[in-house]
Amino acid sequence: MSIKEHPPQDLHVPVLLDSTLQLLSPKQGENYLDLTAGYGGHATEILAKTENYTESVLVDRDDYAIERLESFSDRGTRLLHTDFLTAAKQLKEEGSKFDIVLIDLGVSSPQLDQSERGFSFTNSGPLDMRMDRRQNSTAEMLVNTASFDELTRIINQYGEEPIGQARTIASAIVSNRPLSTTKELADLVKQNHRGKWKKTHPATRTFQALRIAVNDELKLIEDMLPILPDLLKAGGRVGIISFHSLEDKLVKKYFKDQFESGYEADLLPITKKAISGSDYDVHNPRSRSARLRAAVKK
Numbered sequence: 001m002s003i004k005e006h007p008p009q010d011l012h013v014p015v016l017l018d019s020t021l022q023l024l025s026p027k028q029g030e031n032y033l034d035l036t037a038g039y040g041g042h043a044t045e046i047l048a049k050t051e052n053y054t055e056s057v058l059v060d061r062d063d064y065a066i067e068r069l070e071s072f073s074d075r076g077t078r079l080l081h082t083d084f085l086t087a088a089k090q091l092k093e094e095g096s097k098f099d100i101v102l103i104d105l106g107v108s109s110p111q112l113d114q115s116e117r118g119f120s121f122t123n124s125g126p127l128d129m130r131m132d133r134r135q136n137s138t139a140e141m142l143v144n145t146a147s148f149d150e151l152t153r154i155i156n157q158y159g160e161e162p163i164g165q166a167r168t169i170a171s172a173i174v175s176n177r178p179l180s181t182t183k184e185l186a187d188l189v190k191q192n193h194r195g196k197w198k199k200t201h202p203a204t205r206t207f208q209a210l211r212i213a214v215n216d217e218l219k220l221i222e223d224m225l226p227i228l229p230d231l232l233k234a235g236g237r238v239g240i241i242s243f244h245s246l247e248d249k250l251v252k253k254y255f256k257d258q259f260e261s262g263y264e265a266d267l268l269p270i271t272k273k274a275i276s277g278s279d280y281d282v283h284n285p286r287s288r289s290a291r292l293r294a295a296v297k298k
């Protein structure tokens with residue numbers, strides 16, 4: 001299905017936009033690499049300041065996003081439809097260097113809103129959750145074929161559910177297979193959840209866990225981070241926005257290791273602490289859990 005069939009839900013409001021612009025301070029003529037360009041919210045604002053479309057690169061693994069980014073391509077910007085690890089390796093091999101790099105992790109609002117993508121427990125859809133639809137394995141395959149132990153591990157590690165709760169959910173999944181829709185899974189988790197849930201749906205953590213597993217999200221971040229210094233010019237700035245503690249932990253550790261490696265460090269901190277999106281933008285609920293960290297290449 002084409003994105004043209006989704007115009008009303010297509011809105012993605014970029015999070016922490018003012019802080020991102022302030023920290024990365026794009027200047028006229030600088031080139032820009034956006035490793036998670038999504039719907040081009042940050043890219044639009046940054047490129048409006050640099051006005052360097054032709055030496056900039058926008059990456060996303062989602063074909064809906066890439067289709068949406070075509071207006072940048074019309075202005076000479078290169079689009080790469082791939083995951084950010086593959087893109088980072090390719091750009092490094094080509095010897096490309098950038099003044100500004102941005103990574104805005106996680107899913108976009110349109111991905112969550114389009115029920116057929118299978119990310120949402122509020123709008124029922126197929127259990128899909130693939131960011132890149134060329135990939136074979138879906139959440140449905142995972143949920144219906146993984147062992148009890150594997151499901152427990154995923155829900156515990158990636159969903160951060162306590163181990164007892166993770167076992168209960170995994171056991172309910174195994175006993176009720178096959179599952180094919182997000183609503184079936186969300187209802188099942190709700191029935192089997194002992195926690196007190198007032199503000200968020202009881203299936204929030206299980207959905208996060210399955211999404212991370214389906215898209216191999218943490219491994220890609222971990223492997224991409226050490227390539228960043230190679231992609232920056234001296235004085236180049238990188239900003240990373242994360243949305244949950246597992247992502248932020250990886251970014252925080254990578255930056256900390258960099259900053260502590262003394263004269264050998266490639267990157268120096270711009271942010272001492274993460275800039276938090278909590279209460280930042282009451283009109284954009286996604287921003288509440290956002291955390292921005294930034295660094296500059298020596």
Ligand SMILES: C[S@@+](CC[C@H](N)C(=O)[O-])C[C@H]1O[C@@H](n2cnc3c(N)ncnc32)[C@H](O)[C@@H]1O
Pocket residue numbers: 012013014015035036037038039040041042043059060061062065082083084085104105106107108109131220
């Ligand atoms: C939060 S959105 C980015 C929104 C964007 N900054 C904007 O303002 O429109 C995250 C995007 O990153 C993409 N993404 C997530 N993980 C990725 C990865 N490992 N490689 C490439 N793209 C990824 C998703 O498909 C999604 O479009």
